[in-house]
Amino acid sequence: MVGTERSKWLALALLSAVQFMVVLDIAIVNVALPSIKTDLGFSQQNLQWVVSAYALFFGGFLLLGGRAADLLGRRRLFLAGVVLFTLSSLLAGLAWSEASLIAARSFQGLGAAVISPAALSILSTTYTEGRERNIALGVWGAVGGFGAAAGVLLGGVLTETLSWSWIFFVNVPVGVAAFFLAPRLLAESRDTTVKSFDALGAVLVTGGLVSLVYAITQSGTYGWGSGRTIGVIAASVALLAAFGWWERRHAEPLMRFGILRTKTVAGANVGGLILGTATFSLFLILTLYMQQVLGYSPIKTGLAYLAVAGSAILWSAVAAQLVNRIGVKPVLVTGMVALTSGLVYFTQVAVHGTYLGDLLPGFLLVGVGLGFSFVPVSIAALAGVRHSEAGLASGLFNTTQQIGGALGIALLSTIATSRTSHALADGTALPSALVHGFTGAFVVGAGIAAVGIVAALTLIRRDELEQAPEQLEPVLDLAA
Numbered sequence: 495m496v497g498t499e500r501s502k503w504l505a506l507a508l509l510s511a512v513q514f515m516v517v518l519d520i521a522i523v524n525v526a527l528p529s530i531k532t533d534l535g536f537s538q539q540n541l542q543w544v545v546s547a548y549a550l551f552f553g554g555f556l557l558l559g560g561r562a563a564d565l566l567g568r569r570r571l572f573l574a575g576v577v578l579f580t581l582s583s584l585l586a587g588l589a590w591s592e593a594s595l596i597a598a599r600s601f602q603g604l605g606a607a608v609i610s611p612a613a614l615s616i617l618s619t620t621y622t623e624g625r626e627r628n629i630a631l632g633v634w635g636a637v638g639g640f641g642a643a644a645g646v647l648l649g650g651v652l653t654e655t656l657s658w659s660w661i662f663f664v665n666v667p668v669g670v671a672a673f674f675l676a677p678r679l680l681a682e683s684r685d686t687t688v689k690s691f692d693a694l695g696a697v698l699v700t701g702g703l704v705s706l707v708y709a710i711t712q713s714g715t716y717g718w719g720s721g722r723t724i725g726v727i728a729a730s731v732a733l734l735a736a737f738g739w740w741e742r743r744h745a746e747p748l749m750r751f752g753i754l755r756t757k758t759v760a761g762a763n764v765g766g767l768i769l770g771t772a773t774f775s776l777f778l779i780l781t782l783y784m785q786q787v788l789g790y791s792p793i794k795t796g797l798a799y800l801a802v803a804g805s806a807i808l809w810s811a812v813a814a815q816l817v818n819r820i821g822v823k824p825v826l827v828t829g830m831v832a833l834t835s836g837l838v839y840f841t842q843v844a845v846h847g848t849y850l851g852d853l854l855p856g857f858l859l860v861g862v863g864l865g866f867s868f869v870p871v872s873i874a875a876l877a878g879v880r881h882s883e884a885g886l887a888s889g890l891f892n893t894t895q896q897i898g899g900a901l902g903i904a905l906l907s908t909i910a911t912s913r914t915s916h917a918l919a920d921g922t923a924l925p926s927a928l929v930h931g932f933t934g935a936f937v938v939g940a941g942i943a944a945v946g947i948v949a950a951l952t953l954i955r956r957d958e959l960e961q962a963p964e965q966l967e968p969v970l971d972l973a974a
Contacts (some may be wrong), residue, residue, distance in 0.1 A: 502620060505679040506630050509613045510637045512576065512672050514644075515665050516606045517637065518549060519583075520774060520899060521645030523599075524781040525792045526658040533658065537593050545778065545903055546707070547596045551603030552610075553896030554704035558696045560611030560890065561748050565691060568612045569682045573673060575608030580669025587662035598662075610892045614872075618887075619683050631816065644803045646777050650796015695740055695748035702733030703897060710904035742868070759887065761953025762874035765826065765893040768946035769867055770898025772833060772939050775906040776840075776860070778854075782910075783843060783932050787925050801854055805861025813869040825953040826870040830946040833863025837940035845925045867946075874954055901940050902942075906935040 523530070523544050560610050563571040579793030582601035584779045589595035621630045652660040709726035741747040777799075784790040784798060818824050836859035841853045875891035922930065 495901040505620060506617065506633060508672060508675055508723055509617055510633055511668060512572075513613055514637045515668050516579070516609055518645045518648065519602060519606070519662075519665065520545075520552075520896075521632075521777050522649040523548075523648055524778050525649040525785075525795050526653040526661050527781075528785060529792065530536070530595070530652055530657045534589065534595060540592055540596070540766065542597045542903070542907060544599060546900060547599040548603040548606070549774070549896055549900035549903065550704055550707045551600045552606045553603075553608035553707060553893055553900050554700050555604055556611055556893035556896060557703075557748065557890060559608040560615065560887075560892070561692070561696070562608070563612035563615055564686075565627040565684060567615045567682050567684045569676060571608050572612040572616065572680065572821060573676055575605045575612060576669050576672050576676070578667055579605030579609060580673070582660045583665035583669065586613045588661040589659075590682060598663065607892075609897075615887075616680055616683070620681070622891050628851045629818075633814065644799075646781060647796045647799045647803050650792045650794070650799075651797075654791060654793035692741075692744055692746060692748040695744060696961055698733050698737035698740060699748065701739055702730050703893070705730035705733060707897065707904065710749070710901055710908075740835050758874050758954050761949050762871050763891055764949040764953065765830070765871040766891050766894040767877065767898040768830075768942055768949065769833075769871065770895040770900075771902030771905075772837060772943045773864065773944075774899035774903075775902035775935070775939060778903055779906060779910060779935050780840070780931050783928070784853075787843075787845060787928050787932075788847060798853065798858070800847060801857040802861045802864070805858055806864040809862050809865025810867075810869055813866045815875060817870050822874050823950065825866050826874070826950045826954060827947060829863050829866025829868075829870070830943065830950050831863075831918075832859050833867060834940055834947060836860035836863055836945040837936055837943050841936045841940065843929060843933060843936075847928050906939055909938055910935040 525553060527541055529534060536544075559571065559575070559950060579602055582598050582605055586595060586598035586602060589598055617630055649661050649663075652658075652664065709723055709730060712723060712726070781795055784795045785792075790798065813825050813829070836856045839856035839859060840852075845855070849888055872891075875887060910931035912931070913934040916928045917927035917930045918924065
């Protein structure tokens, strides 16, 4: 069945379903955090690790996962990632303590770091560059945008109607089905030109990224000026600097920096970083606002996100059509403007806020932003990339999104917590103090999202998007 026209689109459905599952698990835990805290006895300090452990391992191992897929076989690594992710989801649902859930979430993130780049590189090598690939990447991008919003919706429904364990159990049947369908629908491919694996590069970049996320996540506990925080950040910088030095000297590097000489690819990765930073933290902070300030139940919080999820689906479909008519750049700029506007709108949330006045307009703007951003940025991330480096390009793009998400959660949560603590110290009532913290986080998030508008305007190039891979190869070879 592999290789037929029908199987190509069934393969897209399979890859999109698995990617939806992976993206869903970033946000699905947000609404369930209060229930998890009560049932497993989590401390307030460690609760953030239910979210951060997943994002940390997801982002930290993506480059390694992408390159391993190129070298060892993309379908093979995809299947390995599905097995790891499915088993980890089962263990997360059965977790009995803080440590067991955080460990299971870490292995989920590791599985996701193998699945995502392998799936995206399979997609990029299965479909011909141009309209066919744009349609496939449009669907992929739509799944990414919708998955982030649908996570909080589904999380609320499952937590209240069943229990928080089911936010993890729901992955198991999807994983089992994917494992049995993948050999029938997906062709195996690899980069046969590379003879050695850059093990040292993999250790340096993974250690550097994980250390950076860990330092920012822990800064809320120990403070930015503490010796512990500064020491871990310094170690992260040293590891990443050593990675850059080593890659320029290795005959077959894990990360060929020449790929970023294509401005559109670089712009897509900047866009991915900003989307991850703004989106993941946005859903976490809005969830806390609705539950802790407005007093929403888990299911009411989940249903509140229906406006985001529904509009993201609608605008993703529109964006997938528009990229073929007016191009990637105008669609991406529109998406970034809408996302920024949504974050600006949320800076005015109030203690006695209402859904129609304080949330719905912002949700609708964010829905446009997600739909109009994830579709074109997914296309731009693979603009002119050679088939042999599809895993590298997709791994890099997914890395920027997940590292952005982990950094965004850490940074904006720290800002919100710090401002709330200062307000409480000044005698402000808890609801007002919480709102003071949340609005400060939204201001910073809006500023970060605004940088995405500038990146889309200055880095996305129409000529690079239209250039075929074989035309681009000599340029990339010279840039390496």
